[in-house]
Amino acid sequence: MPDSGYTHLCTLDVLEESIPRRFEVEGVAVTLVLTEQQVFAIHDTCSHSAVSLSEGEVDDCSIECWLHASRFDLRTGKPLDPPATRPVPVYPVRIDDGNVYVRVTGEG
Numbered sequence: 001m002p003d004s005g006y007t008h009l010c011t012l013d014v015l016e017e018s019i020p021r022r023f024e025v026e027g028v029a030v031t032l033v034l035t036e037q038q039v040f041a042i043h044d045t046c047s048h049s050a051v052s053l054s055e056g057e058v059d060d061c062s063i064e065c066w067l068h069a070s071r072f073d074l075r076t077g078k079p080l081d082p083p084a085t086r087p088v089p090v091y092p093v094r095i096d097d098g099n100v101y102v103r104v105t106g107e108g
């Protein structure tokens with residue numbers, strides 16, 4: 001494991017480009033997204049309507065909530081479109097020898 005506090009979620013080869021995938025980390029729902037040659041981890045719940053972001057669509061470095069079409073920046077968690085106004089937590093990702101690790105902080 002790369003650093004203390006990181007949890008192994010999957011191998012890199014199970015992620016498909018621009019296809020969100022939901023995981024549980026220490027009781028927290030996390031969506032992993034492979035896009036633009038990077039892996040991002042974002043809290044799985046939309047800050048506006050409490051629905052799963054892993055069911056939304058990815059466009060470049062954003063993910064869209066399927067219910068009301070709010071988009072969130074995968075790098076920062078900030079909302080890019082209304083009706084969402086609050087950010088969604090994002091989590092640090094490490095890739096080590098083809099394995100994906102995420103560190104879930106106290107948020108979420």
